[in-house]
Amino acid sequence: MNYMFFKCPNFVQKVCWNGTALPLGNQYQMFFGTGPNGNGGALCTVETNPPTSAEPTRTASPTKTATPTVSPTKHPTMKPFPAPSKLPSSAPNNLIDFETEIERFKDGEPTSSPIQIWEVGHVTKMSEAFKSQTGFNRDITNWDTSSVTDMSYMFDGAERFNRDIGVWDISQVTDMFRMFRRARSFNAPIGNWNVSKVKEMAQMFKDTPFNNDIGMWNTTSVTTLAFFLQDNLVFNYDISGWNVSACKNFDHTFKDAEVFNIDLSPWDIYSATQMRRMFYNSGLDFCLNWDTDRISTTIRSEMFKNSKNGRFC
Template sequence: MRVLKVLSLLLFTLLMVTCNTDDDVQPQTEQWLYAHTASQGIATSSTTFVMPVTDDIFGFTDRPYRKSKYISGDEFASYWNDYDDVNSFKLDPPNAVLTYVDGDEIKELEVVITDATFDNSNITYTIDNTSLTNNETFDDASLFVDGNGPISKIYLASNGLTVKASAKAIAGDKGKINGVTYTVVDKSTLTTMINNGDDVTKVCTSLITEMSNMFTEVPDFNQKIGTWDVSNVTTMYGMFDGAGFNQDISNWDVSSVTNMGSMFSYTMFNHDISNWDVSSVTNMSYMFDGAGFNHDISNWDVSSVTNMNGIFAGTNFNGDISSWNVSNVTNMEGMFNLNHDFNQDLSSWDVSSVTDMGSMFSQADDFNGDIGSWDVSKVTNMRWMFYQATIFNQDISSWNVSSVKNMSYMFDEAFAFNQDIGSWDVSNVTHMVYMFEGDPGKVTNFNQDLSSWSVSGVTQCDGFSAYATSWTKPKPNFTNCSP
């Protein structure tokens, strides 16, 4: 049993002067205990505890040999950052006991310290598994830190929900939290459990780094897995694709994930994930394709994303994403395809890196946002871009489309569109098939003079203006294809 379980200030003092051990059973590595004492400590939040450093931190070990030392606050805090084999606090966050005076009583509180910083006067400890209250004070505070890592291989994170494993944990390790036994699993074990329909709400997933297509073969999966530790996962591609999943996973730490492509495709998922840190994600293609999702994600940091192909296709999503930094996105193909509700302000988006806008607003029949100032100079594909975007009619006359090669079906059945785009440089376009096709039963508004278009490079223009009966002004003069 670890000393920390029964540690008190009196015992700590006695250990310095008396200790009988059997040399035959002594461990070969040093096991240090540290004491940080102060007249008062303050919980500045539910997860941070601040203690002034008025004296050096005292350290003591009796295994394998009795030693003691005094170290500065700066050195002690560095154990969570500049660690070695002895002081591996970053690898295995140490347990600690906080003792303090409350009236006539001496009380104690067990915590796990995950980080520490020193500002030349105070050490600020970041604490997991605690019930601290904001601005709570602790008189005659003593913090006894077990430098040998957590007592249990499994512990509860500071959010009070996520079940985490220490760095030394292996698959099969078990631990109890609030009377519930959790088991550390690897991906192979977890996959087998899922395929067998087992209960996966009491597993610890800290060892798993890859969760691609985890539930694609189990469409009825809908267990409560909000306690999972996904902080080490790098890919969640297709994780819930086609599953019936719709549970709260708002507390997941997804900060290491780079691939969320098709993550919620065709699921019922519609929970708040606004606080997710997606700053490492590069692929969000089809992330919500066909899903029921429509929550606020306006504050997401998507600055690393390069692929948003179909991200909101076939959804009812209509959230404000006007502030998104999409400057690194190159693919927006089908981004709002078949989204019948989206109509948000995208005017400030920096789309200067985008090369593919094919089907971007195809059948987005509620969209009519001002996107006239967009820099589309790198776009090569605008095929189907506004197909059946039936109310879109914004001025996009200033667009630089000189790199575009394919404009087939671009305004096909976009009945409302009637802007002057006669100045467009379409000299690199090769495909204009059914570009302005109408519908025999509906009126197509487009009626602009496009006679100045340079279309000598166009080789396919079948049905260019088929059924566009309202178009009476001059059309392009095709020489290498028949419209």
């Protein structure tokens, strides 16, 4: 009868059974926690020859278990709490101190977990994460980048990096300055990225062999494309549909982009204030139907110099 009335707060009775019939050792904490003061129940004084009475109905012996947990209600019925559910692998305790861990990784020191499975959904800044990591090419395609706002210099100089990060959610990113500069292996399909909040794209693919279709990018927030494709010797996708109406700085955008030859006449360059050497030494062989009245000769100095045959119509 161990625990039979355990923590039954409303039980204040004496139980008049023939105590001699109760095996010793089977009454452990039988009345513990009963009544308002924790001692409301008890056995009657045992009589040597108790009067004959009907035998009480037998009940099945309770299964021996660990100390039961009591329902936090006023009722004496005891109900065990359900077992806790298993936490998902992406629980908050997997979150990392990104700045600390990335420095440890770059220094060749052990990190808290393999970089491929880092929980980075809370990280807002990944600037310079793999800058100058010439041998880096780990698979980080499953990273949750939905909170990141700054990716400047992220793969600058990561010469071997070429993973398919086109699945990344970069919808909050505003800064991609030098993101892939000198990433001399990178050519992943990132044409589906939502870059609608990106303002800074200067030097993004400078000196990089990137040549994938990014013609559908929403560039309405971009304010600078300076040096965007400078020294990129392979890019030639059609980006004439870009909305660059907010862009002010086009300095050196296609400088030394030797094969780039796309007619960008549809571009709205009304906001442009800097266009120096924009197509210098490029493969451009089109006349651009832009309103030159808006573009002073000062801000467009050497704009087409050494290009294949770039010019204004």
